Structure formats: C-alpha cells, structure tokens
Amino acid sequence: MGNNNNLVPGFNDERDDSLKINLEKLNDVENGLIIYLNGYIDTYNSSFFQKRIQKVVEAGFINLVFNCASLNYVSSTGIGSFTAFLKMIKPKGGDIVLLEIQPKVYEVFQLLGFSQFFNIKDSMQEASMFFKQGAPVADSIFPKIFSCPVCSKRLKATKSGRFRCSECKSILAINPQGQVFLG
Known part of the structure; x- marks a missing residue:
C-alpha cells in the first residue's frame, strides 16, 4: 500500500473504503502495472475509481492488469469505467487485461455484452504473455x-x-x- 505513491505520485491522496486499490509494477511488461482491486465498483465510487486510474495513465502506465480476485461486485457504471480506460489508453498503444474475475462479476460483463471487448485472463502468466506477444492472432x-x-x-x-x-x-x-x- 505504501508504494502506491512511489509508483504514481499522489495516488493515495484520495481514499474510498468501498474500493481499495493497490499498485504493483509489472516488471516484465513495458509501462506495465498491476492494479489490485478490493471491494466493489458502483455508481457511487466509480468517479473515485476513474480519477485513480487517470493518475496511473498520466504517470505513463498504459499496459494495465486489473487483478479482480477481490472485486466482489461491479455495476454497469463500473463496467463503463473500464470501457473509459480502454478509450484512454488504446490511442497511446496500451491495453487492459482483466485478471481472475469472480464468476458473478464476469456474469455482469457477459450479460451486458462487454466480455468480448476485454482481454480476460486466468493467470498472471497469461496476462504477461498477452502484452509480450501483443493481441493474440x-x-x-x-x-x-x-x-x-x-x-x-x-x-x-x-x-x-x-x-x-x-x-x-x-x-x-x-x-x-x-x-x-x-x-
């Protein structure tokens, strides 16, 4: 938790108890960062979530792995946040991988038709490989x-x-x- 500000200056300046975010450098991927999400994303905290990730992108991290193992709920507004991140980093040559999504969260992506827009992986190794080889053929x-x-x-x-x-x-x-x- 302490190294969030070291990676992204000012990252921990704002907090929200409903969504805890931890950052870890993805050493084997250029401009890569793992973002650990713990809690939930809904209409009330999506603005906080978007501002934090905006700081990440402004700090130069454009290859983002969102570890969703501890994310227990995402509303349609939360999925909209992920979509906004894609629009923010794709023009910069970056991409997003969603990792270890819980079944009930994945179901929301599926039902809203968004699962096909995101790179969803089951392991950190798969996520790293995705960035190393680019979008899969x-x-x-x-x-x-x-x-x-x-x-x-x-x-x-x-x-x-x-x-x-x-x-x-x-x-x-x-x-x-x-x-x-x-x-």
Whole structure:
C-alpha cells in the first residue's frame, strides 16, 4: 500500500473504503502495472475509481492488469469505467487485461455484452504473455458461430470460456477446441 505513491505520485491522496486499490509494477511488461482491486465498483465510487486510474495513465502506465480476485461486485457504471480506460489508453498503444474475475462479476460483463471487448485472463502468466506477444492472432476456431443446445438461438463466441445464452439464459461453456457444453 505504501508504494502506491512511489509508483504514481499522489495516488493515495484520495481514499474510498468501498474500493481499495493497490499498485504493483509489472516488471516484465513495458509501462506495465498491476492494479489490485478490493471491494466493489458502483455508481457511487466509480468517479473515485476513474480519477485513480487517470493518475496511473498520466504517470505513463498504459499496459494495465486489473487483478479482480477481490472485486466482489461491479455495476454497469463500473463496467463503463473500464470501457473509459480502454478509450484512454488504446490511442497511446496500451491495453487492459482483466485478471481472475469472480464468476458473478464476469456474469455482469457477459450479460451486458462487454466480455468480448476485454482481454480476460486466468493467470498472471497469461496476462504477461498477452502484452509480450501483443493481441493474440485470431485463432482459426474463434470467433465461432453456433446454436445454443437448449433453445437453438444462433450465438457467437469470440474465445473459449463460460457465458450465458442471450435468449434462454442457459449457462454454456465452450472449450478452446470450440466444443459447446451446458454449464
């Protein structure tokens, strides 16, 4: 916690008990920073969240890994904050990785249709590799168009993972080989 101001001058000048943010330099990624989020992001604290990340970007960090393991809730306003960060850093040549998202938080991204805009990874190693090799070359399987096994709605998956059918709300899983399963 003490090194936040060392990495980003003035970072700890403002605090919010509902969202604690810790910073750690991502040593093997140029202009990289890990941002540990603990708490929740909603309408009331999203402005605080955006101001803190604005300071991070102004300090020159444009390759951001948001570790969401301790983030237990994100409202649509919070997702809007992440979208604003993408718009802020993409023109500077940076990108964002969301790491270790809890299932209930990921579900909000899915339901609002934002999961396809973000690079969501399960491990720090995957996040580092993403920045080292740049955006992954499109896999020949993805994006994959398929029919929901429950309601036959045509769906599109941009990558493997779990998501909810937009029609019948069934939870589906698609593996890296493109096979679709319930649950």
